[in-house]
Amino acid sequence: MDAASQNDDLLRRDYALGLLAEVTEAKFRLQRAEREHADLIQRLQTEMTRCFEAETRVAVLERELSSVSQLRRQVADMQSSMTWRIGRLILAPVRVLRRIVRR
């Protein structure tokens, strides 16, 4: 083989090996990207689960909050009724006596 043919042979071999290396590198990067993607999906799912759980807890809390508000309103209504006021008036001496006894 003359020098020019030998040189062509070197170029062809390097080209082939270089392409093979680039394909392998691309596959490697693809696999790495897929792994990272899978990890991200996994993290996303974990975060979504946490988010859903948090929303559920918030809904429960909101329901409880609403219930507390309703009860507070009922207490306020009751304390502003004539019956409550008369009752407090009747029991006022008892409260005074209790304070004196505690002293």
Add this chain to the structure above:
Amino acid sequence: MAQIGILTPVFNTPIETLDLCIKSVLNQENKNWEWWIVDDASTDREVVSRLEALAASDKRVHFIRRDTNGGIVAASQFGLNLVTSEFVALLDHDDELHPEALSFVRSATLSHRDLDYLYTDEDKIDSSGRHYDEFLKPDFSPERLRGQNFCCHLSVFRTQLAREVGGFRPGFDGSQDYDLILRVTEKARRIVHIPHVLYHWRAIDGSTALSAGEKPYAYRAAARAVEEHLARTGISGRVEDAGHGYHRVRRDVVNNPLVSIVIPTCGTRKVIGGVDTCLILNTIDSIERTSSYRNIEYIVVADTHTPEYVLNSIRALDIKALKIVSYDRPFNFSDKCNAGFVQSNGEFVLLLNDDVQVITPDWLEWLVGYAQESHVGMVGPMLLFESGHIQSAGHSNTPSPHNFRAGEYPDQPGEFGILAVTRECSGVTGAAAMLRRDVYKEVGGLSVQFPNCFNDVDLAFKLLDRGYTILWTPHARLYHFESASRDATVDKRELDHLLNRWGRLFDQDRYCRTD
């Protein structure tokens, strides 16, 4: 039956260190072990009673007393004959195992059913219990093993294979484990390196952990072990002292083959040692004056703009085997080397920059000696700056490809002998690299895709990808007046191209885990 056995020969161990050794075994996370402790007729009653009590309290511990003191080899072999487990780990009587040591070993043996030998990283402990000298080892490196027992601790053998190869042999006292490692690794189907520090070697007065020169008899035994290894494996060569407690195997050069030295040049001049010097003339002159190997041809690839007086001066050297190849294409280092290669006839090709100067007369014998072995793809020498500091001790890919240990002193052994022994590496600089002709052709030579930079890194990766070994040796030395003859700046396109081909290999060096 436990899967992993521990073998510990004991003789008059200081009781404090023996207790620490015992504690390290009892503290193993993996509890499925058996421990064979062979007392080599200790005269210290406390040692014996401590071990008798241990054996009485733990059924996994087997304590055997020998009637007469036979030395480390006899005691170790005595124990090896008794071991019933599939694998046997060697633990010296004053050293310690990391708590996870046997867990890692078990995991490796389960992952690789054909595993016959494994070794781990190690460190040392001083008398105050401080850990130091962490040895992060390379993957299995047979040539490095011929220069030093880098596997050392912790070593775990398939028990059956250790016995088949003859176990611990009399006459190798102090290097009996090295001798066994050499014989086992010659036959092993699979060798595994666990890259974690799982063994703590106690450095006390008189211990080899402090200095390899502590036991001269062990050094001589190690040399004999390597000599016998060469005979068994058919490597033609002889074992020599490499200094600092290491060895080197000088190969016999077979059939005095022709070496083609391909030197690209453009006739650059540089002041060297205060003298204005024509580099190519200096390079050829130094080879002619210094080299002991004589069957060489020179292929000088000269740019068309090379000054005529330089070419005439080369011709005037009156070297018969010298060819000047005129290169008339735009600068491309790889293409220039390939142009020289196709004009050469040698069985071996040495790519050589025109800005080098030979130091060691037998440099070519060292390079050819290694390159003639079929598994070796490329060999490189130690290159020094004009100042005498290291320019390149091979390549390292941690974190990215670069010249290893540039700027350090060449006559220091480096940590764990990394600069003192011939070793496997991930590449060598193209300033001086020897390949067999068939190997150079097989991988397509230097890639013209890298006209200026990284062509040697790419060449090394092509070779590694095809399963070849690359060796670097400190026993062949040249000066390299680096980048005296061409631009040293890195071309981003070439770096990108290198990453597109081999990015996965960056920061993944199997042989240099630290920079």
